[in-house]
Amino acid sequence: MAMKRVAASALRAFTSSGNSTSSLLTRRLHASPGSKKIVGVFYDAKEYAAKNPNFLGCTENALGIRQWLESQGHQYIVTSDKEGPHCELEKHIPDLHVLITTPFHPAYVTAERIKKAKNLQLLLTAGIGSDHVDLKAAADAGLTVAEVTGSNVVSVAEDELMRVLILVRNFVPGHHQVISGDWNVAGIAYRAYDLEGKTVGTVGAGRIGRLLLQRLKPFNCNLLYHDRIKMDPELENQTGAKFEEDLDKMLPKCDIIVINMPLTEKTRGMFDKDRIARLKKGVLIVNNARGAIMDTQAVVDGCSSGQIGGYSGDVWNPQPAPKDHPWRYMPNQAMTPHISGTTIDAQIRYAAGVKDMLDRYFKGEDFPPQHYIVKDGELASQYR
């Protein structure tokens, strides 16, 4: 078991030695024979669990894979209790082989937990976004981390466009008037606009950003995108979006900014006070990526001063957002809990993706390459 704790560099050296039948490689790439202990951390659905047979992503329905796993002799524990030294998850850390987590109710897989998890081989994210895992620690421990890439990109892109429109049209104050018995069209209309003709920039044009640009195309906006790499010309032509190599040159041009980057050490806190101050006055910001990309207080201050005209997203730092999280109470916000990637359609897709990867893991087969976040001690390019 000592070899499990070996550094990734050593593992890579080992791999390149060609000794591919070693127990180490077997442990890293697929399951050793026998019963596995699999733990899933999901949100509780309680009374909602029975309301929809396709509501798979909750503890009660447990991705719909319990019978399949247990019929093969595996142990399958699910819980929503994920915080603190005495939580249910913590009890299973020492002997679990596979940990399934989600971004919607994230189990924070810290270096400390990885150190304790002596049998752990595989970390699966049911959804997209594995930043709740200490990826460097996972890589150093030789673990495999994979997510169901693509499973909810459409779900998130659709939700982003909804939020763009909600902010541009000033929907939330209008709805509040309705439920509070008011009627004051002027109080909404003075800052309600068409999306048509506005400049929309996406920070990041990966899978989600591209789907957003495609959906924005018929709105006749001025579309901009910043990414590490330029899109292929066909996709650029299809969306009409213009590449902006320099992020800080793009941002002040935008009426609306949509964040579409993973949370990494480079992007953490990247929208801080200074960067927000350089945006167009009254800019609208949509962030379904990760809450920690923003400086929490800088967003509150921007919304309060009017520098930010509206802020909408479903991601928070931390999650669940505590009752006193200031984004709940700042003006001009259209926030929700973390829901954009967990539609019923997305749940069906990511449950199927997790099942497929478990099946491959049991059989010793590789995963689809785009699913790997950490493999052979290396992080996927977007997390570097």
Place this chain on the structure above:
Amino acid sequence: MAMKRVAASALRAFTSSGNSTSSLLTRRLHASPGSKKIVGVFYDAKEYAAKNPNFLGCTENALGIRQWLESQGHQYIVTSDKEGPHCELEKHIPDLHVLITTPFHPAYVTAERIKKAKNLQLLLTAGIGSDHVDLKAAADAGLTVAEVTGSNVVSVAEDELMRVLILVRNFVPGHHQVISGDWNVAGIAYRAYDLEGKTVGTVGAGRIGRLLLQRLKPFNCNLLYHDRIKMDPELENQTGAKFEEDLDKMLPKCDIIVINMPLTEKTRGMFDKDRIARLKKGVLIVNNARGAIMDTQAVVDGCSSGQIGGYSGDVWNPQPAPKDHPWRYMPNQAMTPHISGTTIDAQIRYAAGVKDMLDRYFKGEDFPPQHYIVKDGELASQYR
């Protein structure tokens, strides 16, 4: 002045006699020389009026045409006080020449008011939708009714797509959780879906319905439309929408129904208890057309029973909606006051359109043909 009250049929007979220099025709088609009394009925913006220089559609900013009108010697009265026998509007009915109204704060131009308005020649709608005018009475009195066709079709279509997404994604309960200090992803997710793959039908595919279909195209839905006439094949190909000649065959196929028809005697109350009962269980309905197209109580009952999974729109019957309007308090609604067509961008366009028509009226020129709702005693085809 007696001729003013003559029936439209008589007027048409008169017109066809070729006596085109008569004072009657002069009165009907353009202004007789001299100062005119123009009355505009808009919503009050109060403290919001000064917050945006382009906020033209309120009493305070009065479409931005006061100086232009007064410099030509015309009188320009604006008010929001439009109801009851002692309201400000009523005082001016007997001697006004032109009445400008909007759908957002509609002055109901009844047969009785038309009868009293002995000098009235022209009814202009700043926006689209002139059903607040008794069009038959206006036609019989030989009045011209015109709206700024096209001025806010993009605004309304964008807003409809926002509402489709808000319902599909179950946004409103999510936002309510945030502001009430809760976090319960399951309570939202069990009935949140992707728009992708769903069947969306528009009842009416005029200017707004077509813009909606174009914007829905990249969402990979199954698009259906019902209208009096089939679109030209190019537009049908462009949107991929399928024509459904029989409305009641289309409706039960739809996961999402969007209403895009004017309110006429044929469409009033057309979504009644029976028709709603024949829809797909849990159907989502978006209605930015007119509130009276729905049977008010049937919508409440449908939302309460779950037959309607969600209802969103900005139109009510009557407007402003009274404090006790049941749509304010029914479950699964995402309503707002009547705002979709009065974005700042739309206001700039319809203010310009009203000014242009007034200018043509003063000069005795025709309006752009698509603007006429009642002309020469005839209703535009969509209102017949």
